[in-house]
Amino acid sequence: MRENSSVRVILQRLIRNRSALAGCLMFLLIVILALIGTRFTPYDPVQIDIKNRLAAPSSVYWLGSDHFGRDIFSRLLAGAHLSLLIGLVSVSLSVTVGLLLGLPSGYFGGWVDMLVMRLMDLMLSFPSVLLALGIVAIAGPSLLNVMLAVGIASIPTYTRLVRASALSVNNLPYIEVARALGSSHLRIIVTHIVPNILAPLIVLATLGTAGAILTGAALSFLGLGAQPPTPEWGAMLSEARNYMRLGWWLTVFPGLAIALTVLALNQLGDGLRDLLDPHMRNI
Amino acid sequence: MTSYIIKRLLAAIPILIGISAMVFFSLKLVPGDPLTAIVGDAIISQEQASQLREQYGLNDPLPVQYVRFVGRVLQGDLGNSLQFKRPVTDEIRTQLPATIILTFASMSIALVVGIGLGVVAALRPHSWLDTVSMSVAMAGVSFPSFWVGLMLLLIFSLGLGWLPATGTEGFERLIMPASTLGFGAAAIIARLTRSSLLEVLRQQFITTARAKGLPFATVVAKHALRNAIIPVITIVGLQFGNLLAGAVVIETVFSRQGIGRLLVTAILGRDFPLVQGVVLFVASVYVIVNLLVDISYAVIDPRIRYA
Numbered sequence: 001m002r003e004n005s006s007v008r009v010i011l012q013r014l015i016r017n018r019s020a021l022a023g024c025l026m027f028l029l030i031v032i033l034a035l036i037g038t039r040f041t042p043y044d045p046v047q048i049d050i051k052n053r054l055a056a057p058s059s060v061y062w063l064g065s066d067h068f069g070r071d072i073f074s075r076l077l078a079g080a081h082l083s084l085l086i087g088l089v090s091v092s093l094s095v096t097v098g099l100l101l102g103l104p105s106g107y108f109g110g111w112v113d114m115l116v117m118r119l120m121d122l123m124l125s126f127p128s129v130l131l132a133l134g135i136v137a138i139a140g141p142s143l144l145n146v147m148l149a150v151g152i153a154s155i156p157t158y159t160r161l162v163r164a165s166a167l168s169v170n171n172l173p174y175i176e177v178a179r180a181l182g183s184s185h186l187r188i189i190v191t192h193i194v195p196n197i198l199a200p201l202i203v204l205a206t207l208g209t210a211g212a213i214l215t216g217a218a219l220s221f222l223g224l225g226a227q228p229p230t231p232e233w234g235a236m237l238s239e240a241r242n243y244m245r246l247g248w249w250l251t252v253f254p255g256l257a258i259a260l261t262v263l264a265l266n267q268l269g270d271g272l273r274d275l276l277d278p279h280m281r282n283i
Numbered sequence: 284m285t286s287y288i289i290k291r292l293l294a295a296i297p298i299l300i301g302i303s304a305m306v307f308f309s310l311k312l313v314p315g316d317p318l319t320a321i322v323g324d325a326i327i328s329q330e331q332a333s334q335l336r337e338q339y340g341l342n343d344p345l346p347v348q349y350v351r352f353v354g355r356v357l358q359g360d361l362g363n364s365l366q367f368k369r370p371v372t373d374e375i376r377t378q379l380p381a382t383i384i385l386t387f388a389s390m391s392i393a394l395v396v397g398i399g400l401g402v403v404a405a406l407r408p409h410s411w412l413d414t415v416s417m418s419v420a421m422a423g424v425s426f427p428s429f430w431v432g433l434m435l436l437l438i439f440s441l442g443l444g445w446l447p448a449t450g451t452e453g454f455e456r457l458i459m460p461a462s463t464l465g466f467g468a469a470a471i472i473a474r475l476t477r478s479s480l481l482e483v484l485r486q487q488f489i490t491t492a493r494a495k496g497l498p499f500a501t502v503v504a505k506h507a508l509r510n511a512i513i514p515v516i517t518i519v520g521l522q523f524g525n526l527l528a529g530a531v532v533i534e535t536v537f538s539r540q541g542i543g544r545l546l547v548t549a550i551l552g553r554d555f556p557l558v559q560g561v562v563l564f565v566a567s568v569y570v571i572v573n574l575l576v577d578i579s580y581a582v583i584d585p586r587i588r589y590a
Contacts, residue, residue, distance in 0.1 A: 122301040126566045129528035137550040137558045218532050221429045222547050255430030263425040
């Protein structure tokens with residue numbers, strides 16, 4: 001009952017925060033487009049049609065066609081799920097590993113904490129994009145490897161947040177009571193600590209998904225992720241780069257698609273942070 | 284102060300050792316024969332292969348190979364590039380100046396624009412100026428840098444013909460890459476400056492300064508901004524690393540020379556010694572820049588060095 005009312009309060013506040021609401025709605029729309037996109041494209045997104053190459057935006061090709069005559073709108077729709085998948089898979093990986101490392105680190109402290117934190121310090125001594133590039137260099141260019149690389153590169157951020165959050169609740173009276181009542185470590189972590197660190201984790205994961213989509217698109221743009229003819233947005237921009245003199249629409253729309261998706265997630269993440277972190281609310 | 288600097292210098296040593304170990308052992312994760320990482324796809328006989336294995340010490344235990352690797356790195360030997368058939372250090376030395384120029388130009392733009400936007404937004408919170416400044420900042424963190432670069436190329440180079448599209452030499456070839464790279468960092472600096480300055484402006488010493496009758500501009504410049512800038516300096520260190528890494532994309536967009544483009548060429552060409560060398564070099568620079576930032580942080584804020 002109490003959980004329902006707190007969820008309702010958060011939803012009410014979210015509705016009142018106009019930019020967060022706009023981000024939330026825009027992201028929902030992109031998710032819907034990604035879900036139905038592959039089935040309802042006006043044209044086959046990979047079918048080459050040389051006769052209609054580089055057609056400007058019109059009623060036939062809403063966003064124009066590319067250098068192989070492929071409909072850009074269809075390709076954007078078909079590629080939406082790939083961009084979201086990069087964000088989702090990589091953030092799921094970082095959150096899972098972040099929880100698995102950060103929770104014992106913050107809860108038990110001692111040598112576990114020391115070991116985990118030194119490893120994270122080491123990973124943080126590489127700029128995340130460089131770390132992701134290094135991982136792709138070892139694993140080889142592919143979309144799956146990009147997802148893994150972006151996910152692995154973000155693990156330290158999540159581990160540190162989870163550890164800090166676990167540390168901050170670890171000595172609160174209700175945890176002491178749970179310990180005194182004989183609850184097992186696992187039970188205390190799962191039922192008492194995890195629910196208390198969810199709020200900052202949700203905010204970071206939302207903003208992190210935006211960052212992961214950007215990094216994933218950048219790696220595909222460099223030719224290290226999705227390979228042609230896959231209609232991934234970053235890869236589309238990479239292909240379009242060589243033909244941008246011949247049509248502005250080749251580069252404008254795929255970039256706009258990435259920008260709007262990331263913008264929506266950032267707006268939503270910022271809004272959630274304002275809602276869930278009272279300190280930030282009035283800033 | 285000296286003891287603080289020595290402490291920070293000593294703390295950087297294990298990190299640098301860790302980086303070298305991570306870079307060295309990660310190369311051992313490359314699937315296939317470790318010799319491939321040295322000779323690439325060149326076809327060699329069994330005899331040559333065993334000779335090379337002996338020559339490069341690949342038959343030795345990994346810790347021994349690592350110690351030898353560190354010894355070579357300390358002497359400035361990062362191996363030879365498979366693609367360019369030259370020492371990796373020579374390649375880095377050739378490409379480095381262009382990246383340094385790009386990084387510093389981008390950071391200068393990021394600082395001026397970022398602090399400017401942040402101050403404007405903080406002085407008029409919730410006004411249209413704040414909305415515009417923070418919208419620009421939001422665009423900076425949301426728009427992919429490679430797309431912003433392509434749009435600048437489309438407008439100022441292909442459309443208006445004001446600036447050259449590609450190349451490295453000359454100031455006019457620096458404007459678009461530096462602006463593109465600086466835009467993202469400016470956004471982060473603007474957001475942090477705004478929140479930090481808003482926080483400081485609420486403090487009692489600001490009220491006191493204003494109650495004494497000091498002009499508002501003096502209060503902001505001499506009292507508020509000086510304190511608000513401290514967290515910004517920390518982020519500048521991190522942003523330097525991000526700019527170095529961001530150069531990978533921007534140098535490719537604008538076909539500029541530089542370490543970033545060198546790294547992409549190395550990855551695409553499976554030139555592992557070059558990848559290893561560039562990653563090791565950039566990560567070490569990142570650690571050293573952050574060390575310098577930490578020290579400057581202590582110079583500005585005495586509470587840090589006495590903590």
